[in-house]
Amino acid sequence: MPSPTKEATAPTHGYTFAHTTDLLPPPSPRTHRALRKLQSAHNLGSRASASSQPSLITQQRLQQQQVLSTPHRDLSHTHGSAAATPPSINTSPAASHHVRQRARANSDAPPMGQHLNSTPANKRSMMGINPRYTHISLAQLIREGPPEGDIPEALGAARRKVLSEGIKTDTDGMSPLRIYAWLIFLDAPILPTDDYLGLIHRGASPAYSKIRNDTFRTLTTDPLFRRRVSEASLIRLLNAVAWKLHDAREAQRLRDRPSIQESAVAASSSASASGSTTRPSTSHSRPSSQGGGSTSSPAAKHRARALTLTTEASSNDPALASEPGTYVQGMNVLAAPFLYAARSETEAFVAFHTLLTRECPAYIRGAMDGVHRGVALVDRVLATVDSRLSGYLLSKGLSAELYAFPSVLTLCACTPPLPEVLRLWDFLFAYGPHLNILCIVAQLMGMRDQLMNSPNPNRLLRAFPSLQADKVIERTLWIIERIPDVIYAVIVTHAL
Structure with missing residues (x-):
């Protein structure tokens, strides 16, 4: 049925x-002097x-x-x-x-x-x-x-x-x-508003320069967003989130420090007992030729939609791969709808921070492994519900890594128009942001005829057609019933 x-x-x-x-109608974020x-x-x-x-x-x-x-x-x-x-x-x-x-x-x-x-x-x-x-x-x-x-x-x-x-x-x-x-x-x-103001008054976070490199190009083609949300408001929000994530990372390092010191003492004692003078190898001595989770591949060059898909730190140190980041380029686009919809920056901050830390922490951790898992799931789901379209795209060398990365990272916020993004987010937050993976597949299915009839589908996938939230939601409900439970279980947890 x-x-x-x-x-x-x-x-x-x-x-x-x-x-x-x-x-009452939401006040404009331009009235910064009335923030308190x-x-x-x-x-x-x-x-x-x-x-x-x-x-x-x-x-x-x-x-x-x-x-x-x-x-x-x-x-x-x-x-x-x-x-x-x-x-x-x-x-x-x-x-x-x-x-x-x-x-x-x-x-x-x-x-x-x-x-x-x-x-x-x-x-x-x-x-x-x-x-x-x-x-x-x-x-x-x-x-x-x-x-x-x-x-x-x-x-x-x-x-x-x-x-x-x-x-x-x-x-x-x-x-x-x-x-x-x-x-x-x-x-x-x-969250008391004074707590948010306290983060703002701390000044520039360690990620401030990276934030400033991104905010000026956030949804630049969307007149609704540019009219309602100022760049200063976006900078404050991202900088406050960066401070919050920075504090959490430092707290985690302090909790981990005793175990690290105990391991170092044990290793030193063992070396002294054996009389060995060989220094233990460290992660810094490893070659950096491996790409790790770098997104400076062609995947980042096929979607010019206000995103630069690199992480806060491009270090290949395995010790840093599992640490939460403080800022990832692309977070500016993910934060934009919150500022547009919220009545105050405080509301936008607590909603955005909750999304990052509870729903998709792996999207901003280390080498953005959660985003890469999500991209792989797009390929997997598409092959399940439309094997012909999946096979055609793969025959052209078009895996989801080449076109779906921005949509996964931003919960489709990189695809205009903004009012349709907000409608889609109503659905995603009600039933789980993990359903964004299925929403991306739903958009591909909406483009099916054009993709199948195009000798160069890559040109169509560089920028998805204008988002139509109701049609995407309808197709997503159809997809849910046609994917195995084991795949759905992986989708639920892929960003954690």
């Missing part, structure tokens, strides 16, 4: 946000203490392998049913008790209610919704919280509404609701 499309499974009830929210007054609407409870409990998305991923080991192709069973089973989510006691009470925000936004759960880690149906949520709009659900405190059901309903109805926006793709939905789906922590 073919997989139901988004339209076929949408509830028949109509919804409107006009009567359920009175959020723009206390983030996500800073609810101001100095609330951070919970030491693992995040909800972490709890879900601990159960992932158990869930994926059982058949769950129930997408077709929910065809046209608004009362079908909701998406699978973590219903463990730890998750059901992980609720933050949110007081009135310091900004002019209304309270968001209780914090919902995070993204699903399996491939269960995306179509079901509890009947009691059919008449509750997404805006009302976010503002007032889940009825009777039923977080798992409310989260499933919120995801379903994003999928079937979308988030209402103006002609520029702006919505006062979107950033709050993203923060909830990403399970972003509460």
Whole structure:
């Protein structure tokens, strides 16, 4: 049975946000002098203490392998049913008790209610919704919280509404609701605005010069972005994230130092006992002829879309390969939609930092191994769902490494127009950013006829056609039902 499309499974009830929210239009990031007054609407409870409990998305991923080991192709069973089973989510006691009470925000936004759960880690149906949520709009659900405190059901309903109805926006793709939905789906922590300002006041981070080399060319062809987001705002955000990642890396080195010192002492004692004068080899003595994860190959030359695909440090030292980076060229494009959609830089910062550290840490670690794994998965999925197109591209020497690297790294943010990127991100954050791999394959399938009829498909793949989020999402749902569970499990974890 073919997989139901988004339209076929949408509830028949109509919804409107006009009567359920009175959020004011987002202020322009150009008003930097008012930054202190723009206390983030996500800073609810101001100095609330951070919970030491693992995040909800972490709890879900601990159960992932158990869930994926059982058949769950129930997408077709929910065809046209608004009362079908909701998406699978973590219903463990730890998750059901992980609720933050949110007081009135310091900004002019209304309270968001209780914090919902995070993204699903399996491939269960995306179509079901509890009947009691059919008449509750997404805006009302976010503002007032889940009825009777039923977080798992409310989260499933919120995801379903994003999928079937979308988030209402103006002609520029702006919505006062979107950033709050993203923060909830990403399970972003509460962050006082003063903490963000503290990072800014630290001055230039170690990655500052690299950031400045990238920010001026971020989405230069997009007039909506250039009109709303200033380069200074983008510099501040990336520099603050770089400081945060730098602090995390230094903390990790301090934790690892005792074990390193113990190993050195043991090696010295062993050498003294044996009377050997041979110096132990170090990683610095290894030849640097290997490319490692360098992306200065032809893969970076076939996509001129405001990206320079190199890492913060091009060192081949294996000791650095597993360390988290502080900045990777291309992060500027990934950060851009957050600044465009957010009501304040603080909100953009906490959402962007959460995405990097929880959802795709391997994208910015060492030699960007997570991105390379994602690129390989594009080839693997395409070969599974469309072997003819895959074979034709490979016969022309076009592996995904040559055209999909920017789309993997930026979650398709490198493909205009920006309002369509935001719509696609609504879906990705609701059901998991790992689905971006399938979204890239969906775009290739949308280009299928042109690619198959072109003697030189490389010219078409240098810049993907304008993004059409709804069509990409529809094809992605189709692809989900046609890939083996073992491949989907790898997709879920490829960026971790």
